[in-house]
Amino acid sequence: VGITTVSLAKYAIDRGTSSGPVFVAVGLFVAASNFRFGPKPELFSLCGLASLLLVLHMVDRSRRWKLLFAVPILVLIWAWLHRGSTVSLPVLGAAMVVWGLRRDTRPLAWAALASLILTLGALLLTPGMAGSLASAGSVVSTSAYTQYIGEWQPLTLDALWSTMPLLAVLTVLWALLAPAQRRLHFGTLVVLGLGFMAVRHVRFVPLFALAMVPEVAWGLSRLLERHRDALARQVRPAVLSGLLVAGAIGAISWPYLNRDVRTWGAGVHDFHRPEDAAAFLAKHPPPGRMFNTFNYGGYLLYALGPKQKVFIDGRNDQVYTPDFFAQSAVTPGNNQILAQLVETYDVSYAVLQCTMMATSSYLWLYQNPEWRLVYLDDKAAIVVKQSEGSLSYLDQHAYHELSPDTALDRARFPKQDPRRAQFSADVLRHVAQSPHSLRAHYLAALVHRNEGRHSAYIEERDKVAELAAKRGLEVALP
Numbered sequence: 001v002g003i004t005t006v007s008l009a010k011y012a013i014d015r016g017t018s019s020g021p022v023f024v025a026v027g028l029f030v031a032a033s034n035f036r037f038g039p040k041p042e043l044f045s046l047c048g049l050a051s052l053l054l055v056l057h058m059v060d061r062s063r064r065w066k067l068l069f070a071v072p073i074l075v076l077i078w079a080w081l082h083r084g085s086t087v088s089l090p091v092l093g094a095a096m097v098v099w100g101l102r103r104d105t106r107p108l109a110w111a112a113l114a115s116l117i118l119t120l121g122a123l124l125l126t127p128g129m130a131g132s133l134a135s136a137g138s139v140v141s142t143s144a145y146t147q148y149i150g151e152w153q154p155l156t157l158d159a160l161w162s163t164m165p166l167l168a169v170l171t172v173l174w175a176l177l178a179p180a181q182r183r184l185h186f187g188t189l190v191v192l193g194l195g196f197m198a199v200r201h202v203r204f205v206p207l208f209a210l211a212m213v214p215e216v217a218w219g220l221s222r223l224l225e226r227h228r229d230a231l232a233r234q235v236r237p238a239v240l241s242g243l244l245v246a247g248a249i250g251a252i253s254w255p256y257l258n259r260d261v262r263t264w265g266a267g268v269h270d271f272h273r274p275e276d277a278a279a280f281l282a283k284h285p286p287p288g289r290m291f292n293t294f295n296y297g298g299y300l301l302y303a304l305g306p307k308q309k310v311f312i313d314g315r316n317d318q319v320y321t322p323d324f325f326a327q328s329a330v331t332p333g334n335n336q337i338l339a340q341l342v343e344t345y346d347v348s349y350a351v352l353q354c355t356m357m358a359t360s361s362y363l364w365l366y367q368n369p370e371w372r373l374v375y376l377d378d379k380a381a382i383v384v385k386q387s388e389g390s391l392s393y394l395d396q397h398a399y400h401e402l403s404p405d406t407a408l409d410r411a412r413f414p415k416q417d418p419r420r421a422q423f424s425a426d427v428l429r430h431v432a433q434s435p436h437s438l439r440a441h442y443l444a445a446l447v448h449r450n451e452g453r454h455s456a457y458i459e460e461r462d463k464v465a466e467l468a469a470k471r472g473l474e475v476a477l478p
Contacts, residue, residue, distance in 0.1 A: 001043055004050035005029060005213055012057050012187075012214030013221040020244030021220035025170075025213045027248030032167035033206035034255040036151075042206070045084030048074065049210055052088055056095050056186060057214060065111035072118040079126035083318070086123065086132055087207060090193055092116050095186040102184050131318055145316065148294075148329035151203035159202060166251055167209060171195075174212045177219025187215045260472060271471065276434065277351060277380035278303035284397060286374070286382075287389045288348020291341070294328055295353055296380065311347070335364035348390065349374075354381040357439055358408040366405045372398040377434040402426035407439075411446035424451065431460075438467040438475070445478045 009022040036042065051074055059067050071092060079085040093116060100109035123129045145152040160168060179188045191211045198208035224231065224240075231240060256264060274296050281304055290311055292300055297313025304310075312320060312328045320328075331338040332353075341347070342365075350371075352362045355378060365371050365383050374397040375382035381404050384390055384397075401410075401423040411427065414420045424447045431440045445460035461477050468475040 001046045001050070002026070002030075004047050004054065005210065008050045008054045008057070009213045009217040011054060011061075012218045020241040021217045021224065023245045023248035024220060024251075025217040027251035028166050028170040028173070028216070029206075029209045029213045031251040031255055032164045032170050032209040035163050036203065036206045041082040042084060042203075044078065044081035045087070046206055046210055048078035048082070048085055049087060049091070049207055050213075051078075052091060053187075053190070053211065053214060056091075059108060060095075060099075060105070060186065063105070063108065065108050068108075068111045068115040069118070071115045072122040075119045076122040076125065079123050079129050083129065083132045084207075085126075085129070087194075088119055089116065089123075091190050092119060094189040094193060098184055098186040098189055128318060145322070145325070146201070148326075149316075152201050155199050155202045155205065164205065166254070167205060170209055170212055170216060173216045173220065177223060178212075178215035181219060181222060182215070187211070191215060271355075271379065273299040274351065274353075274377075274380035275299075275303075276377050276436070277375055277382060280375045280382065281308060281351070284374075284393075286349040286384045286393055288385070288387075289346055291345075291347040291350040293332070293351065293353040293380075294325075296351060300351060311345070332361035338362065338364050347385070348387070349382065349384040352381045352383070353379070354404050355379060357442065358406075359404045363405055366403050373403055374398050375433070376402065376404060376430060376439070377437045378439050399426045399429070402430055407443055411443045411450070414447075414450045436467070438464060438471070438473075441467065442475070442478065449478060 005026050006022060009025050010019070013021060033046075052071060055067055055071060055074070059065060071088070075085050075088045078088070092112060096109050096112035096116060099105040099112060123133060146154070174191060178191075182188060191208070194204060194208040194211045197204040228237075231237075235243075278300055281300075285308055290300075290308060292311045294312050294314075297310045300308075301310045301313050312325065316325060327337050327341060331341065342350075350362070350365055352365070354361070354376065359366075359381075362381075366373070366381075370386050371383045372386060372394050373381060374384050374394070376399075384394060386394060401419055407423075407427070410417050410420070410423050414424075417423060427440070427443045427447045430437070431444045434440045441460050441463040445457055445464060448454075448457035448460055464475060464477055
């Protein structure tokens with residue numbers, strides 16, 4: 001992403017200028033888009049868009065219209081990597097429209113039209129992309145997606161200032177430096193189009209920021225060139241370039257310096273995905289069909305597929321209907337719809353997001369005597385339905401008394417619990433099953449204190465403090 005974006009910005013500005021504007025534009029792009037960076041295929045779309053814009057800039061400058069026929073090949077590769085390749089159609093269309101309006105570039109518009117048709121064909125050749133094209137309109141307009149998925153929600157001023165304040169800086173620079181000086185340029189139309197998409201859905205912010213990179217680099221370069229002599233009298237060119245590069249490095253570093261160090265780098269975040277629960281399911285697969293929390297579907301698909309099929313994941317409109325998604329999204333707090341989906345789809349076990357010490361979600365499953373808890377940690381709970389096919393599995397793995405919705409109260413008030421001996425045994429087994437679970441050690445500390453095992457209580461209390469410190473949490477120790 002970095003190489004393609006720097007290449008794009010460098011080619012967009014006039015030859016012979018310093019690299020400072022390039023680094024400033026790219027640095028602001030990285031800072032503004034950082035909240036969406038991670039181990040996700042969306043990064044391929046950033047590479048794809050940067051490459052597409054680079055080709056368009058090369059054609060615009062050199063008038064070599066034959067380069068446009070590289071676009072369908074680029075998009076064909078891009079489409080196999082991420083469905084964001086559909087954005088190539090409006091971007092190429094914007095270039096075609098602007099070239100058609102300008103007399104000196106009108107011949108390029110015909111080549112762009114031919115390239116657009118071939119690009120559409122390339123997308124349709126890719127498995128699944130026909131459905132993506134057909135459903136693109138419903139995805140960006142379906143209220144269920146914008147209501148329950150953060151990345152599809154509108155860009156608010158609060159999110160702008162708290163998550164990506166440097167996007168505002170990048171946008172202001174673009175508004176001041178590019179459109180007024182660069183009238184009837186396809187880059188302006190692309191920025192406006194992607195800006196409209198970003199305002200409606202926050203997931204398009206990185207594409208919007210990327211589209212501004214070549215325009216801001218060009219505008220800042222022109223500004224420096226226009227005032228070169230005046231600036232040279234105030235500061236040496238090498239020092240000015242150094243200041244611009246330092247500013248870019250500061251912009252890139254800023255999001256990381258304001259983020260927990262444990263979230264730096266690549267890979268799966270320890271507390272965002274049910275790694276241990278998936279490992280348990282891989283080793284001890286329950287019989288029947290799975291239900292899962294929407295947020296966990298993608299990771300479970302990656303970790304367990306194709307042997308164990310997920311109930312829902314982030315493919316949204318490509319695999320699932322909007323109505324199905326809307327129903328699945330409300331299951332944490334809607335017991336009626338949860339029960340209806342479990343019955344309709346003959347669900348046999350469920351993998352549920354369970355991050356609170358005392359959960360209030362999925363209560364229909366936890367409080368239903370036909371469902372038994374078989375696994376619990378600080379991220380997920382797994383429950384299995386009692387049936388003839390699951391009896392032997394439950395005999396081996398099920399807890400008798402432990403449940404995420406009642407465990408904390410039962411550990412706090414043992415005298416009111418007639419089955420506290422079995423509950424205490426379940427808690428100690430829970431610690432052995434999930435040794436990295438803060439919840440497990442917290443409950444164990446309470447159990448040991450209640451039963452007078454002081455040294456064991458101190459040991460578990462210290463473990464709670466250790467786990468809380470590692471995660472940056474403040475936990476009131478029992």
